[in-house]
Amino acid sequence: MSELRFENVTVRYGRTTAVDEVSLTVPEGAVVGLVGESGSGKSTLARAAVGLAPLTTGRITLGGDPIPARGRPRPLQMVFQDPYSSLDPRMTVGRSVAEAMPPGGSRADRRAEVERLLELVHLNPSCAGAVPSRLSGGQRQRVALARALAARPRVIIADEITSALDVSVQGAVLNLVRELQRELGLAMLFISHDLAVVRYVASQIAVMRHGRLVEQGPTTRVLTEPEHDFTRELLAAVPGRTTRRNRP
Ligand SMILES: Nc1ncnc2c1ncn2[C@@H]1O[C@H](COP(=O)(O)OP(=O)(O)O)[C@@H](O)[C@H]1O
Numbered sequence: 001m002s003e004l005r006f007e008n009v010t011v012r013y014g015r016t017t018a019v020d021e022v023s024l025t026v027p028e029g030a031v032v033g034l035v036g037e038s039g040s041g042k043s044t045l046a047r048a049a050v051g052l053a054p055l056t057t058g059r060i061t062l063g064g065d066p067i068p069a070r071g072r073p074r075p076l077q078m079v080f081q082d083p084y085s086s087l088d089p090r091m092t093v094g095r096s097v098a099e100a101m102p103p104g105g106s107r108a109d110r111r112a113e114v115e116r117l118l119e120l121v122h123l124n125p126s127c128a129g130a131v132p133s134r135l136s137g138g139q140r141q142r143v144a145l146a147r148a149l150a151a152r153p154r155v156i157i158a159d160e161i162t163s164a165l166d167v168s169v170q171g172a173v174l175n176l177v178r179e180l181q182r183e184l185g186l187a188m189l190f191i192s193h194d195l196a197v198v199r200y201v202a203s204q205i206a207v208m209r210h211g212r213l214v215e216q217g218p219t220t221r222v223l224t225e226p227e228h229d230f231t232r233e234l235l236a237a238v239p240g241r242t243t244r245r246n247r248p
Pocket residue numbers: 013016017018036037038039040041042043044045
């Protein structure tokens with residue numbers, strides 16, 4: 001079982017409550033979207049899951065167990081907004097991906113695994129010899145995903161992974177996320193400030209505001225019958241979308 005559970009999680013920085021009593025479950029094999037405006041606490045919640053933000057109260061478990069913050073394997077992997085800062089600029093793509101793989105296997109096996117991972121994210125295996133600066137933003141984000149997958153995680157947390165990309169390549173990365181979910185049964189907490197992005201990949205949506213979850217449920221329900229005013233506001237910002245209440 002590899003359900004990721006946040007139970008009554010609170011994170012305080014001094015007098016700022018960044019995350020306030022959040023309970024959220026990412027079921028095995030599902031993509032859960034976490035949406036909310038900038039500063040609502042999304043990244044803090046994600047960082048808490050990998051030990052980068054201190055829990056004031058609550059607990060976070062994966063498959064019922066606490067999540068190891070160090071050592072290998074790392075069952076929970078993060079992918080961030082800026083693939084350039086998360087990839088070592090001096091390391092080739094192949095080395096970056098190989099470094100994240102569990103130890104063991106011959107050199108040839110490891111090279112074949114790197115190729116397999118690059119193909120999985122629709123990169124040409126010849127990219128293995130390139131440094132990140134040779135790649136486009138979209139390609140770098142594919143490398144970041146390949147690197148996360150290399151660790152054979154049970155869950156990936158993707159924090160604004162399309163936000164720094166041109167609109168023209170956002171769609172391709174989102175399609176890749178959908179494909180990975182479908183083909184690998186990959187579970188993901190998919191974070192974005194943009195509901196238009198989240199609804200495309202997530203089967204469930206959680207809406208965060210001022211550190212709290214104000215609404216969560218199946219994507220279609222949240223989109224057609226939002227319960228919270230703030231969700232309606234987010235929806236109003238999505239082009240070509242009307243809620244039931246707003247419909248003529
Ligand atoms: N390391 C930190 N120290 C102090 N305050 C922080 C820290 N990280 C985040 N915050 C504060 O927590 C709140 C939530 O931030 P964040 O989780 O980054 O929101 P989001 O990812 O939704 O934009 C903000 O008010 C932010 O200023």
